[in-house]
Amino acid sequence: MTNTEQQLSSSNPQDLKQSCNELISWILTEYSPTAYMNITGQNNLDFVPDNIYALWYSSKHPSISSIKRPATNTDLVKLHDELLWLNDRLVDAFSNLF
Numbered sequence: 001m002t003n004t005e006q007q008l009s010s011s012n013p014q015d016l017k018q019s020c021n022e023l024i025s026w027i028l029t030e031y032s033p034t035a036y037m038n039i040t041g042q043n044n045l046d047f048v049p050d051n052i053y054a055l056w057y058s059s060k061h062p063s064i065s066s067i068k069r070p071a072t073n074t075d076l077v078k079l080h081d082e083l084l085w086l087n088d089r090l091v092d093a094f095s096n097l098f
Contacts, residue, residue: 013073013076016073016076016077016080017070017076019080020070020076020079020080020083023080023083023084023087024067024083026087027064027067027083027086027087027090028064030090030094031055031064031087031090031091031094032056032064033045033048033056036048036052036094039094039097040097049093049097051089051093052090052093055089055090055093062082062083062085062086063086064086067079067082067083
């Protein structure tokens with residue numbers, strides 16, 4: 001277990017749950033397909049870069065479509081880590097659009 005995992009698992013589960021919910025809201029607001037169309041000015045998703053499409057729909061790594069509400073505190077820690085990973089990759093992918 002990493003230091004971050006230890007800190008998160010020992011933190012208040014409600015705080016961790018709130019942090020996960022905030023990250024989910026942020027990701028869905030800033031990096032969803034609708035956000036992509038607003039940013040690019042496109043009215044469809046025909047020309048979405050493969051890396052962004054994978055971050056939305058992949059089943060091989062964390063993606064927007066794979067976000068699940070956790071059942072246990074251990075799941076919360078895993079979800080939080082996955083959300084941070086996903087957010088970092090979405091930031092990079094979206095920053096390369098222009």
